[in-house]
Amino acid sequence: MAELRAPDECGVPDPMPFMHPTLRENYGKWVFHSHPKPGVLYHRAENGAEVWTVKFGTARQLDGYTIRLLCDLADKHADGHMRFTARSNVEFMLTAESKIEPLIKDLNSHGFPVGGTANSVTMISHTQGFLHCDIPGTDASGVVKALMDELHEEFIKCEMPNRVKISTSCCEINCGGQADIAVIMQHTKPPKINHDLVANVCERPTVVARCPVAAIRPALVNGKPSLEVDEKKCICCGACFPPCPPMAINDPEHSKIAIWVGGKNSNARSKPTFHKLVAAGLPNNLPRWPEVGAVVKKILTVYKADAQPWERMADWIDRIGWPRFFEKTGLPFTKYHIDDWRGSRTTLNASTHIRF
Amino acid sequence: MAKKLHDTPMLDQLESGPWPSFVTGLKREAAKKDIMVDLLGQLETSYETKKGYWKGGTVGVFGYGGGVIPRFTELKDENENPLFPDAAEFHTLRIQPPAGMHYDTATLRKFADIWDKYGSGLIGLHGQSGDIMMQGCSTANVQPAWEEINAMGFDMGGAGPALRTSMSCVGAARCEMSCYDEARALRTIINANIDDMHRPALPYKFKFKFSGCPNDCVNSIQRSDMATIGTWRDNIQVNEQLARDYLKGHGMDKLVNDVISKCPTRAITLRNKADAISGDSISTVAVDDQHVIQIENHDCVRCMHCLNVMPGALLPGKDKGVTILVGGKSVLKIGATMGTVVIPFMKLESEEDFEKLNELSRNIIDFFAENALEHERTGEMIERIGLVNFLEGLDLDIDPNMVNHPRANPYVRMDGWDEEVEKANERKAAA
Ligand code: HEM
Ligand code: HEM
Ligand code: SF4
Ligand code: SF4
Numbered sequence A: 001m002a003e004l005r006a007p008d009e010c011g012v013p014d015p016m017p018f019m020h021p022t023l024r025e026n027y028g029k030w031v032f033h034s035h036p037k038p039g040v041l042y043h044r045a046e047n048g049a050e051v052w053t054v055k056f057g058t059a060r061q062l063d064g065y066t067i068r069l070l071c072d073l074a075d076k077h078a079d080g081h082m083r084f085t086a087r088s089n090v091e092f093m094l095t096a097e098s099k100i101e102p103l104i105k106d107l108n109s110h111g112f113p114v115g116g117t118a119n120s121v122t123m124i125s126h127t128q129g130f131l132h133c134d135i136p137g138t139d140a141s142g143v144v145k146a147l148m149d150e151l152h153e154e155f156i157k158c159e160m161p162n163r164v165k166i167s168t169s170c171c172e173i174n175c176g177g178q179a180d181i182a183v184i185m186q187h188t189k190p191p192k193i194n195h196d197l198v199a200n201v202c203e204r205p206t207v208v209a210r211c212p213v214a215a216i217r218p219a220l221v222n223g224k225p226s227l228e229v230d231e232k233k234c235i236c237c238g239a240c241f242p243p244c245p246p247m248a249i250n251d252p253e254h255s256k257i258a259i260w261v262g263g264k265n266s267n268a269r270s271k272p273t274f275h276k277l278v279a280a281g282l283p284n285n286l287p288r289w290p291e292v293g294a295v296v297k298k299i300l301t302v303y304k305a306d307a308q309p310w311e312r313m314a315d316w317i318d319r320i321g322w323p324r325f326f327e328k329t330g331l332p333f334t335k336y337h338i339d340d341w342r343g344s345r346t347t348l349n350a351s352t353h354i355r356f
Numbered sequence B: 001m002a003k004k005l006h007d008t009p010m011l012d013q014l015e016s017g018p019w020p021s022f023v024t025g026l027k028r029e030a031a032k033k034d035i036m037v038d039l040l041g042q043l044e045t046s047y048e049t050k051k052g053y054w055k056g057g058t059v060g061v062f063g064y065g066g067g068v069i070p071r072f073t074e075l076k077d078e079n080e081n082p083l084f085p086d087a088a089e090f091h092t093l094r095i096q097p098p099a100g101m102h103y104d105t106a107t108l109r110k111f112a113d114i115w116d117k118y119g120s121g122l123i124g125l126h127g128q129s130g131d132i133m134m135q136g137c138s139t140a141n142v143q144p145a146w147e148e149i150n151a152m153g154f155d156m157g158g159a160g161p162a163l164r165t166s167m168s169c170v171g172a173a174r175c176e177m178s179c180y181d182e183a184r185a186l187r188t189i190i191n192a193n194i195d196d197m198h199r200p201a202l203p204y205k206f207k208f209k210f211s212g213c214p215n216d217c218v219n220s221i222q223r224s225d226m227a228t229i230g231t232w233r234d235n236i237q238v239n240e241q242l243a244r245d246y247l248k249g250h251g252m253d254k255l256v257n258d259v260i261s262k263c264p265t266r267a268i269t270l271r272n273k274a275d276a277i278s279g280d281s282i283s284t285v286a287v288d289d290q291h292v293i294q295i296e297n298h299d300c301v302r303c304m305h306c307l308n309v310m311p312g313a314l315l316p317g318k319d320k321g322v323t324i325l326v327g328g329k330s331v332l333k334i335g336a337t338m339g340t341v342v343i344p345f346m347k348l349e350s351e352e353d354f355e356k357l358n359e360l361s362r363n364i365i366d367f368f369a370e371n372a373l374e375h376e377r378t379g380e381m382i383e384r385i386g387l388v389n390f391l392e393g394l395d396l397d398i399d400p401n402m403v404n405h406p407r408a409n410p411y412v413r414m415d416g417w418d419e420e421v422e423k424a425n426e427r428k429a430a431a
């Protein structure tokens, strides 16, 4: 073991050596941008320097062949540089307008969709799923692939009222984050406890402490230390599962998919908002989740037709009101849409502001 | 050449359609590597049974306590032998990218080569926290792979109860909205506290994120314990040529409906030139020979909307700085929380400014380390102890910008009122 090398704690690399030279030279000096066409951005710096950015989608999980292909394309078209967005889109920076079309042609011929800028439905921010998480109720990459196949046209055109950010999450922890439309696993039955395993592997106090509604108690089962769940109290959140794998929460039939809308991170117009529940009980129907795709598309169709330019999903609903959202989308409003968690009174309508 | 592929009828259905297919990518690697053949086998099983089959464990690199996500298969036969032995260990190395996720092709090729040699060949670009995710490595290969990655000048990211990998927006590199040097702020803070990333010893995770303006393109308010967001104190800057171009291109109805009437605080007014008002806090720009738009900057909340709709015609002011919000996090355990303002404005230009930001973040991490319960995020801790206790612990001044409105209930003991008034007067005098 003598050869083990002590790590060089170099931290976050300086981006400058990696950055496209035009971006580096004009760092902090940009004054204007425009959106010549879907997938293309134009930026101008104060000294007149110009750069065109071509943005395109990837599968995020990239194999060696794809990474090398991206490198070949960047060497050929974009001076050997690229950057990634937080949503796994790739951006190539070009120094002349004439380079745009040859690049787009090349990208499309290799199957990379160009788009994702401005008022498009951009790439879905996604999680780990079956590929790498130890607690997933469903897959991540597969859901994203299936949905992006459905939404491809909306990625490559920019026809939405404003940008649409979608996320998916394979458990209620919601690694995918807040979004205009969020597709999230929702368990509907309490965990089935594997008592034999609890005795062996479980740090019981940790699990008891993890439950948001104090539904878990230590208990003796068949003479062995284990846990029991008060199933009346349990909200099926799955929080006990990561620290205690015997708390089997994932259920092929009863783990369902819920859809939430109106999350917004930006401060533009309204303050940031959390997404709100609109649909649930959708089946976890691998490998293409058609029921989920249908609801997402329905919501997008209504939003596209009804929202004013620059209204994000949340702004639009703020204008038309929730009753009309449910009316227009045809989604049923149920008792589960009325919050009863802490702070829920602020979500009730304490006024006579009612639209007819 | 690798061994024969398992049948994957479910996954095969994800190879069709216009969006790039991760399955096709996995299969390309499987043609070369047994680890990928078996990974596809396990993934197909998950698709059939709707169950995950990974469990965690302990795998790391010499000298660090975190950054590797260990994954061992739980799909085993009755004799405890893995059904897919070549993917029985499928660990991930989280690697921190350059701030802003800029790359040259030589670097990416090197990553691909290293991962061909030691791993599955599959690299996630990037995780939700911003890591380069080098996925699919055996326990034995973790250390040598890491040493080659580290020799390239790249460092391990965060996992567990630790400082996590950070993200900044494209910002100054290519965006006119940028109000500070995001990459510098990110590197200043993360690199000064790197010990808390590599040796997890905090109550729970701690995330910093950096957005150059209130568009908050890296979702810092909702997804980070401390959000640093660019803003400005003085008047919105204007460019008459671009304002006129906007009107020519879009027309008066768009100017009214898309820009003016969507300002959340009604800070923008369209006036005849002759009726234009003047004042220190007014930004004025002509949109044609007859009309000006005027912004009352005291009413503007720096929401970015009008700047977004009229790019270049309206730009952030010159007196730039940042707003700091603390306490954003996702669902577990009290429900999602957003960060809230703890510093409404601070400059972030000089060496000393960055040092001040650095000190603030260190103090916040220290306060979190000392006061949070196990597995409690900063936002939950603040909810438990109250914002005022948090501010006092950090010696930060209170400010009305920290609330939506003053308290609406009388359930508070207020016998310290006179002293508090005195403090308020002192703060006012010092400002
Ligand atoms: C030239 C640079 C950029 C400009 C001018 C820009 C502009 C904007 C605008 C106008 C918004 C939305 C505001 C609204 O709700 O109306 C926004 C939101 C957003 N941008 Fe950017 N952006 C830029 C670069 C980026 C980049 C590079 C990324 C990703 C890496 C990004 C990610 C996002 C995200 C995730 C949001 C949504 C936040 C939300 O959900 O509300 N932006 N940006
Ligand atoms: C135990 C298995 C878990 C796995 C494998 C896992 C995996 C991941 C991964 C890979 C990411 C993206 C990380 C990156 O970008 O580098 C992520 C993000 C995230 N995880 Fe987990 N996670 C797990 C458990 C949890 C738990 C227990 C929580 C919360 C209590 C959690 C909350 C989150 C959140 C909120 C994010 C989004 C990060 C952000 O705000 O950007 N995860 N997770
Ligand atoms: S959302 Fe849940 S299941 Fe999916 S990656 Fe995150 S922690 Fe794992
Ligand atoms: S699923 Fe959630 S509510 Fe139910 S016992 Fe587990 S932690 Fe408690």
Ligand code: SF4
Pocket: B169, B170, B171, B172, B175, B176, B177, B178, B179, B211, B212, B213, B214, B215, B216, B217, B218
């Ligand atoms: S947060 Fe602001 S400065 Fe940063 S990329 Fe987005 S719009 Fe530009």
Ligand code: SF4
Pocket: A269, B262, B263, B264, B265, B266, B267, B268, B295, B299, B300, B301, B302, B303, B304, B305, B306, B307
């Ligand atoms: S940036 Fe200011 S003036 Fe412009 S729309 Fe937002 S609040 Fe109104």
